[in-house]
Amino acid sequence: MRQSMFQRASLRLTGLYLLIIMSISLIFSLGLYQLASREIEQGIRRPNSFAQIIRLNNLEGLQDFLTGQDKAIKDAKRDIRISLGFINLFIFVSGGLLSYYLARRSLRPIEEAHESQSRFTSDASHELRTPIAAMRLENEISLTDSKLTLKDAKKQLESNIEELDKLTSLTEGLLKLSRLENEDLVKAKADLREIIENAIARNKKDISRKKQTVIRKLKSQEIHTNEEALTNVIATLVNNASKYSPTGSEISIKVSLSKSSYLVDVKDRGVGINPLDEDKIFDRFYRADQSRTKNKVGGYGIGLSIAKKSIEALSGKITVKSTVDKGSTFTVCVPKY
Numbered sequence: 545m546r547q548s549m550f551q552r553a554s555l556r557l558t559g560l561y562l563l564i565i566m567s568i569s570l571i572f573s574l575g576l577y578q579l580a581s582r583e584i585e586q587g588i589r590r591p592n593s594f595a596q597i598i599r600l601n602n603l604e605g606l607q608d609f610l611t612g613q614d615k616a617i618k619d620a621k622r623d624i625r626i627s628l629g630f631i632n633l634f635i636f637v638s639g640g641l642l643s644y645y646l647a648r649r650s651l652r653p654i655e656e657a658h659e660s661q662s663r664f665t666s667d668a669s670h671e672l673r674t675p676i677a678a679m680r681l682e683n684e685i686s687l688t689d690s691k692l693t694l695k696d697a698k699k700q701l702e703s704n705i706e707e708l709d710k711l712t713s714l715t716e717g718l719l720k721l722s723r724l725e726n727e728d729l730v731k732a733k734a735d736l737r738e739i740i741e742n743a744i745a746r747n748k749k750d751i752s753r754k755k756q757t758v759i760r761k762l763k764s765q766e767i768h769t770n771e772e773a774l775t776n777v778i779a780t781l782v783n784n785a786s787k788y789s790p791t792g793s794e795i796s797i798k799v800s801l802s803k804s805s806y807l808v809d810v811k812d813r814g815v816g817i818n819p820l821d822e823d824k825i826f827d828r829f830y831r832a833d834q835s836r837t838k839n840k841v842g843g844y845g846i847g848l849s850i851a852k853k854s855i856e857a858l859s860g861k862i863t864v865k866s867t868v869d870k871g872s873t874f875t876v877c878v879p880k881y
Contacts, residue, residue, distance in 0.1 A: 554647045561643035562636070562752075564675045569635045573628045584620045672714065675707045687828055689839035717846045724841070729770040731858070736806060737764040740797060743778035745781045747786055753792045758782075761798040766807060777851045777862070778808060781874045784847065785812035789871070801880075807861070808876040826852045828877040 686692055686700045690793045721761075744758055751758060767774075778797075785795045796811045817825065825850050855862045861877050866872035 546849065550651055550658075554651055556646065557650065558640065559646045561646060562640050565639040565643065566632070566636060568633055568666060569639075569648075573632055577624055577628060580624050581621055584624075585617055601686075615716070620755070635763075643720075672711065675711055679704050679707050680740065712795045714846070715729060717850060720850055721846065721853060724857050725849070729773050729854075729857045731768050731770050734769055734771040736767045736769055736799060736808075737762045738764075739767075739771055739775050740778055740808065743775050743782055744797070746775075746779045747782045750783065750786045751795070754789075755794075756786055756787060756792065757794045759794055759796040763799070765799060765801075765806060768879065769878060773854045773858060777854050777876060778810065780847045781810040781876070784874075785810055785814070785872075788812060790814065801878070803879050804880050806880055808878070810874055810876075811873040813871040814816035816868040816870055817872055818868060819866075823868060824866055826862075845876035 621756065682700060682703060686697065689696075740762055742762070744760075782797070787797065793813045795813075796809070798809045798811075800807045800809070803874070852862055855876060855878065859876050862877070863875050866873055
C-alpha cells in the first residue's frame, strides 16, 4: 500500500517534470524553427541572382530559378523539422528518465520519514503494550488469590511501580526524541571537561556497583554547545560502557582536537558489537542485547537513538568502532564553535 502510494506520487511528479521540460523544449524548437526558416529564405533568395536573371532577359530561366529556390527552401525546412523532431524525441526519453530519477530522489526523504514514523508508531505501541499487559495480568492474578496477604499485595504494588517507572522513562525518551526532531537546541559557552565529569557522575552508582574504573584524559576546553544535551549524550555512552563491560574493568574517556571539532572517545573493554549490527544500534528500540548477546540488560533501546539525534542537533556526529570480545569505542565529534 505504502509503496504503491509513493509509486503513484513518483509517476505524477515525473509527468509534471516531463511536461515542464517538453514545454520548454517545444517552445524553444518553435522559435528556432522560425528563426532558421527566415535565415534560409533570406539566404537562398539573393537579390544578386534576381538581377543577373533579369539582365539576361531569360524568363524561362527565372521561372526555373524560382522553382528551384522554393524546392530548396522546402527541403531545408523539412530537414530542420526532422532534426528538431529527433532532438525532441531524445529530450522526451532522456527527460523522462531524468524526471523519474529526480522524482524518486525528491520523494525519498518523505518516504523514509513516513516509513520511520510508521515503524516508530508500531514499535512504541508494542513497547507500551507489553508492560501494561504484564501489570494487568499480575494484578488480575493477585485479585483472584483469596489467600493474598498484605505483604504479597505490597510486593505486587512495588512491582507495578517499577513497571510504571520504566514506562515513564520510555515516554520521556519518546518526548525527547520528538523535541529533538522539531526544536533547535540553544547553544552557549561551556567547559567540555566539566560536561564529561557531570556525565560520569550520573553513572557513579552503576560504576561503583560493578567496581569499574574510569580513566580520564581530559583538560579544560571551551566549547560552544548545549551543555545539557551534550552531557546526556556522554552520560548515555558511559552508561552503555558500564552495562556491557565486566565487573572490575576499565572505561577510558579521551578528548582530542580535530580541525575545528572536539573528539570525545568513550572506550570500554566489554563484549563488543557484531559488525553487521553496528549501524543498527542507533535505531529506535533496537535492543542492545541483540548485538551483545553475552549481556542481558534492561532498557528500551532508545538511548543511543536519542544520543545520535542530540549530536546531529548540535551539528556533530557519533560513530562506533568495535571488536567482538574486545570492546567498543564510541566517538562523539562536536564542533568547537
